[in-house]
């Protein structure tokens with residue numbers, strides 16, 4: 519599903535965070551949203567999802583105004599995994615949490631199809647052994663995988679992920695990136711994910727959007743966009759870029775004493 523953001527302005531009370539953001543993310547695109555701390559990445563995801571009401575602008579999914587949709591319809595189209603999703607006090611089990619992803623599709627009660635989808639996702643995300651544990655009994659990384667699994671069970675057409683790899687070890691970091699990439703390529707799922715790791719963006723994303731000063735600094739293919747100059751401009755950091763299999767990856771530039 520194609521996602522268009524038109525002249526989006528939003529923020530909190532008096533504070534304007536995003537000022538006239540225009541962006542187009544094609545159907546089935548795996549898009550990495552990047553920028554310094556406080557640049558407005560989470561604010562942008564929350565406004566796409568309708569959690570935060572924009573001051574002005576429009577969000578269109580295949581041409582339909584997302585913010586004008588009833589919440590249930592929006593929840594069938596858009597999945598959202600927040601940053602460091604917490605267990606809360608609900609005492610829900612892993613299975614119940616993943617099943618709750620089916621709520622936007624249910625009419626009153628669970629169908630066998632809903633249970634089958636949840637069971638399949640639990641298996642895919644290697645969560646079966648944890649299915650009966652409550653969220654409070656999980657590690658941070660395990661909990662993160664549960665929330666990603668819930669969003670997968672929701673079967674949205676657009677998936678918004680806020681730093682999904684944060685608490686994950688190397689195996690699951692790669693696993694989640696590959697899974698999301700496959701889902702976007704095969705099922706046309708449009709993925710917008712906040713990432714802080716330049717190399718994950720270079721390795722997996724089709725498109726990178728760099729946010730700065732309340733707007734889009736640049737948008738395009740990560741290998742074209744991410745280089746010494748843009749990382750200095752955006753992140754105020756010096757990185758070297760070295761080729762591997764024909765693609766240039768980022769390596770931190772270790773400064774020698776006295777080097778500026």
Ligand code: ATP
Pocket residue numbers: 530533535553554555556557558559560561562
């Ligand atoms: P990070 O990389 O640190 O997660 P981000 O790019 O996702 O940052 P946002 O969380 O979107 O940044 O925050 C953008 C700006 O809005 C920041 O200056 C932040 O302090 C401010 N902000 C975020 N949430 C609120 C809030 N609830 N009330 C007031 N200001 C907020």
